[in-house]
Amino acid sequence: MANNNKWARILVYAVLIYAVIYYLLPLYVMITTSVKTTEEIRTGNLLSLPMHITLDAWRKAWGTACTGVQCTGLSLYFWNSVRMVFPAVIISTTMGAINGYILSKWKFYGSEIVFAMLMYGLYIPFQVLLLPMAQTEGYLGIAGTTPGLIFVHVVCGIASTTLFFRNYYVGIPDELINAARLDGAGFWRIFFRVVLPMSLPIVMVTFIWQFTQIWNDFLFGLVFSSGDSQPITVGLNNMANTSTSVKEYNVDMAGAIIAALPTIFVYVVAGKYFVRGLAAGAVKG
Template sequence: MVKPQQTLTQQLLRYGLYGILTVAALVYLLPLWVMLLTSLKDVEEIRSGTLLSLPGSINFDAWGKAWSGACTGSTCEGIAPFFVNSFKIVIPAVLISTLIGALNGYVLSLWKFRGSELLFGAMLVGCFIPFQVILLPMARMLATLGLANTTTGLVAVHVTYGVAFTTLFFRNFYVGLPKELIAAARLDGAGFFFIFRRVVLPLSTPIIVVCVIWQFTQIWNDFLFGVVFSGSDTQPVTVALNNLVNTSFGGKEYNVDMAAALMAALPTLLVYVLAGKYFVRGLTAGAVKG
């Protein structure tokens, strides 16, 4: 009789846990639901209804205006040009920081040298430096290099700040790789880059996915670097969204603001929906050695 009671208790606890998680998920997703409903209403319906009321008729006019007609400061071209700017920043910054992190992690884990642990510890400090601390030195550096207010300058900023994280991810992953693979390749006469390209990189898919998702999310959602280091023509979509929300001619169009916010968040949402399970697998890969 003990075993059935224990089984029943475990089932009740499991269902209770699922219920709590379901409620928490619904509460967490409620703002997103409100934004979606608001973006599908016209201004009059927003003012006369409630936040959770369904739209009387689905209207995508706010989405079209947010994309190509809303005013973001002195220009009224929507967020489309700034959407393109964000991709111009994100794609090269993610690729470069991931590649540099992979090389750093490869060296610091499999080709150790005197002082490598000290160097790794120094790089970790970069993970904990607040953004605000580096604004003035970074601005001086970009001005000196002639990269101020440019997309290239923003790419350089994000690569510089992201390398510490990607190095940490790759180094911790490579520590769990079998050392016998590297030793065997070296005995066969393989060199540094040959081993990296033919032996290590094919085993690195999980951690590469982690770094790409991490960097993509951090860079796409960044506002501080974008507002400080970009010019009027190189602003990322997060800065444009802020300008759109704070720019008003006549009445406030909450539906346009919500539609623009959803479009700005859509790329990161898609990345997590499509590759979320690989992100979790990559984080746990190599966590247990042997």
């Protein structure tokens, strides 16, 4: 029996190691290619280590690579995404927290219908929203701007953030809310003094979820931004599709890693809180 358990563990570890290698192989190729010279990429093997490490491709991707008619690299697009993603994440998370609090602890007549309608929004393809959202932004005078892009992501993120917070707050005992009411606490005092201090796990889940979704979005960035307001995903696409006499794969790989670094950083730093938040009830309902 012990011998069987030993071989079973070996098999499990072998499968896990294979999965890790298979999953990380594209990242390995991207990193090694980004620090090779163009000549080495042409003559070398895709999986070979760089003979001479150089960061020229990174510098070019950040500051001088052509992204269409301009050759200013990805730096402008990167900071556009930074200016867009943090307000969008904060606003959508805040609204989701308030909505979830109301729909779980301050129910009103028809609240279940409101919640069902919000959940219906999760299943609407984003492509269906493009025309009405463009018309709305035109009426508001924010079309093709960073505030307009923030508006789109907030509207499209409210359904998911509300679902996360509502399902989490359902697990908070009603006795806590009722006791606070008996002590004379009102809507906002209960929210800030009782509910919000217990919300760190779900706040981290929602923050990571929204940050990833918004930072990596390409569709809305392409449709609802223009010129100097385009995000990093659009800039990366422009750089990869810009025709040059020599295809610089090292620059493209460096640009792809630059675009992915913020989400990688968020998951590395806060990934454990994401798992804890899910386990604490973020997907229960």
